Amino acid sequence: MSMFANAVACLLCLIFAAFLWKVKGMLRITLMMFLVVMTSCLYTAFAGNFMDPTLEYYPFRMVALTFCVLTTGLRENRRRFMVLAQTFWLWVELVGNVSLYQMGEDAPWIRLAAIAEIALGCCFMAKISKEIEFGLIVLWMAVWMFF
Amino acid sequence: MNNKVVTIVFIALCLLLLLSVGGSFWDGSFDLLLHDNGSWKFPKALFIFWIGMSQAGVLLSAFLLIMKVRIHRRTSLLLELSSLCSLVIAFVFAMLYSGSIKINSDVYSIGIVGFISLLFFVTHLVAADSAEDALLCKELAKIRRPLAWIILPTVFWVVSLFALDYARLENSLWRGAFFPIYVVSCVFYMGLANSITLLSFENYYNRLIERFLMLCSWFMSLLFLWLILLKGEGSVVAFVFACVVPQLLLLEPVRENLWGRLLVVSCILFGVMLKCDFVVNHNGYHFFTNTTFASASLMFLGGVLFVALFFGVRFALSRFFENDEILMGEESDSSDGEIPDAEEKRYYSPFSAPEFKVVRLPVLCGVLAAVTYGYFTADWVVLAGPFGAYVSGLLVCLQPFVHLRSSKKRKEGGK
Numbered sequence: 368m369s370m371f372a373n374a375v376a377c378l379l380c381l382i383f384a385a386f387l388w389k390v391k392g393m394l395r396i397t398l399m400m401f402l403v404v405m406t407s408c409l410y411t412a413f414a415g416n417f418m419d420p421t422l423e424y425y426p427f428r429m430v431a432l433t434f435c436v437l438t439t440g441l442r443e444n445r446r447r448f449m450v451l452a453q454t455f456w457l458w459v460e461l462v463g464n465v466s467l468y469q470m471g472e473d474a475p476w477i478r479l480a481a482i483a484e485i486a487l488g489c490c491f492m493a494k495i496s497k498e499i500e501f502g503l504i505v506l507w508m509a510v511w512m513f514f
Numbered sequence: 515m516n517n518k519v520v521t522i523v524f525i526a527l528c529l530l531l532l533l534s535v536g537g538s539f540w541d542g543s544f545d546l547l548l549h550d551n552g553s554w555k556f557p558k559a560l561f562i563f564w565i566g567m568s569q570a571g572v573l574l575s576a577f578l579l580i581m582k583v584r585i586h587r588r589t590s591l592l593l594e595l596s597s598l599c600s601l602v603i604a605f606v607f608a609m610l611y612s613g614s615i616k617i618n619s620d621v622y623s624i625g626i627v628g629f630i631s632l633l634f635f636v637t638h639l640v641a642a643d644s645a646e647d648a649l650l651c652k653e654l655a656k657i658r659r660p661l662a663w664i665i666l667p668t669v670f671w672v673v674s675l676f677a678l679d680y681a682r683l684e685n686s687l688w689r690g691a692f693f694p695i696y697v698v699s700c701v702f703y704m705g706l707a708n709s710i711t712l713l714s715f716e717n718y719y720n721r722l723i724e725r726f727l728m729l730c731s732w733f734m735s736l737l738f739l740w741l742i743l744l745k746g747e748g749s750v751v752a753f754v755f756a757c758v759v760p761q762l763l764l765l766e767p768v769r770e771n772l773w774g775r776l777l778v779v780s781c782i783l784f785g786v787m788l789k790c791d792f793v794v795n796h797n798g799y800h801f802f803t804n805t806t807f808a809s810a811s812l813m814f815l816g817g818v819l820f821v822a823l824f825f826g827v828r829f830a831l832s833r834f835f836e837n838d839e840i841l842m843g844e845e846s847d848s849s850d851g852e853i854p855d856a857e858e859k860r861y862y863s864p865f866s867a868p869e870f871k872v873v874r875l876p877v878l879c880g881v882l883a884a885v886t887y888g889y890f891t892a893d894w895v896v897l898a899g900p901f902g903a904y905v906s907g908l909l910v911c912l913q914p915f916v917h918l919r920s921s922k923k924r925k926e927g928g929k
Contacts, residue, residue: 424691463691
């Protein structure tokens with residue numbers, strides 16, 4: 368996927384998270400998540416080329432990034448869910464990388480390491496201020512765009 | 515437990531099994547049942563189905579516990595027990611049809627998850643029986659969530675690797691990053707469907723789980739469409755059974771009727787079984803075009819064995835399942851009869867939560883054990899993780915007994 372399409376995907380994730388912040392209740396959030404997954408799949412289908420094996424898990428990476436950004440807006444158990452969301456992202460990336468490796472393709476291991484480091488860092492955060500929230504979102508976007 | 519429904523279902527399954535075995539004489543497929551030459555692929559599809567079921571219950575139970583979704587303790591116990599029984603059925607199939615079902619290190623890792631699930635179930639069971647020893651019950655209740663923290667990533671890891679290895683060794687069509695995600699989603703979906711079935715046998719109806727099942731069926735539909743976009747094919751019949759039929763739950767007469775609910779969740783499980791058949795045979799209509807009475811016999815045999823084993827154990831452990839201290843019936847979506855956790859809303863600074871204190875030393879030992887195991891063996895990718903989880907789980911389960919013993923010694927010293 369091109370750099371521009373990748374950037375648009377990142378922007379879409381932020382928009383999804385902004386919508387999800389406003390929704391209350393687990394079931395409504397799940398319903399919104401359904402729409403998020405659907406939009407991510409449609410976007411990947413239109414913006415990408417299916418011959419590229421990295422696109423197989425692209426929508427799920429988008430969902431994982433949305434989850435991560437979403438957790439910054441939580442009021443309770445923020446650290447726990449932040450780490451859980453990043454673990455989900457880590458799992459999607461790990462599974463993707465292993466499958467790419469098995470197919471003999473180049474796997475972005477640096478991205479995996481970067482997410483693992485941020486997740487580990489989040490475990491140490493005592494109080495997450497607005498500035499740290501912003502910093503985390505920027506870090507995730509940087510991982511998405513540059514690794 | 516609704517004995518009437520259980521008896522009707524069991525007798526119906528037995529009759530269907532007898533009919534299909536009789537039919538296998540008629541269509542000449544009886545030989546397939548007795549002589550396994552490795553060419554008959556249906557046992558493998560069933561084996562994959564039961565392996566999925568063996569992960570589904572414990573995955574859902576651990577997930578709900580970690581996410582702090584309040585469900586009735588009985589629901590969790592039923593899910594955990596169903597996981598263990600399904601693993602036994604998968605093992606029986608693997609023993610009966612060793613020609614078509616190849617055992618590799620992935621299956622060993624599933625065995626390890628089975629053992630940790632057994633620990634999870636037993637601690638949960640004993641913790642429910644507080645009439646015996648209140649102190650032990652309290653100590654065991656403390657290790658439930660830490661155990662769930664160990665089980666959840668292990669199940670994700672094991673199922674993902676199972677899917678990746680299947681794609682690598684058996685069918686290259688499934689190679690790619692999407693297949694493991696799809697398999698884990700299917701396992702989760704099976705867990706939800708299974709919980710509704712088991713609760714129906716208990717005369718319960720959990721609206722929260724039913725709504726999640728509906729939402730999950732939409733997610734599964736999306737994943738199915740994504741699969742078609744990626745691979746160019748998918749089992750339409752499986753999609754109809756697993757994703758379209760559940761929409762009937764939107765209708766109140768179906769939703770409120772016990773047999774209606776049972777029929778819908780049976781369709782979901784059948785649909786997932788068809789998906790397994792599609793994964794193995796690479797043909798969406800393979801089950802219907804090539805089915806023989808022998809295939810039906812094997813399918814019903816699994817069902818009969820599961821019902822007999824599950825309800826046999828359930829009946830033997832009624833005392834634990836129907837503990838007086840547990841609220842009977844569901845009051846609302848948010849009430850489940852679990853012992854309220856007053857500490858839940860308290861803020862803990864990093865690495866100071868009680869769960870972390872329970873889990874830190876066992877996990878450290880588990881990681882060391884995994885590294886040591888990986889150093890000495892060649893198949894470290896598959897088994898090192900589950901082996902580490904096995905050591906961690908075992909050490910977490912030993913903690914309550916160590917605590918009890920030390921507090922007893924302290925008391926004796928005080929006297």
